[in-house]
Amino acid sequence: MLGRLNHVAIAVKDAEKAAKIYGAAFGAEISKAVPLPEHGVTTVFVTLPNTKIEFIEPLGDTSPIAKFLDRNADGGIHHVCYEVADIVASRDILIGEGARVLGDGEPKIGAHGKPVLFLHPKDFSGALVEIEQA
Numbered sequence: 001m002l003g004r005l006n007h008v009a010i011a012v013k014d015a016e017k018a019a020k021i022y023g024a025a026f027g028a029e030i031s032k033a034v035p036l037p038e039h040g041v042t043t044v045f046v047t048l049p050n051t052k053i054e055f056i057e058p059l060g061d062t063s064p065i066a067k068f069l070d071r072n073a074d075g076g077i078h079h080v081c082y083e084v085a086d087i088v089a090s091r092d093i094l095i096g097e098g099a100r101v102l103g104d105g106e107p108k109i110g111a112h113g114k115p116v117l118f119l120h121p122k123d124f125s126g127a128l129v130e131i132e133q134a
């Protein structure tokens with residue numbers, strides 16, 4: 001069920017500024033900023049040969065990453081995203097194994113136009129997990 005590591009997300013106050021450092025220092029390919037109002041973040045992706053780094057900054061007054069940035073003023077690793085073949089089937093297996101799905105449990109469209117879900121960090125060794133249908 002567990003597929004490729006799609007991305008590692010780093011929460012920051014300014015995603016474009018953070019990504020530009022990767023562009024300058026590593027010569028990495030940087031995406032345009034994409035606002036995702038439904039998720040309360042703006043994302044900028046850095047493309048690596050085998051995965052991506054997703055910089056996320058708060059969007060709107062009720063961003064789910066606002067508290068994280070209060071605790072981590074310099075930014076920090078926020079979540080890891082794994083690909084799955086069938087997100088609903090994966091969700092149902094995970095729930096059957098006792099994992100908690102965040103929000104209303106229904107997949108939302110993520111930054112790549114594909115359905116995503118978030119899983120409770122307490123069920124995954126303290127790391128917030130996103131799954132994305134590949």
Ligand code: CO
Pocket residue numbers: 007009054079081130
């Ligand atoms: Co993500």
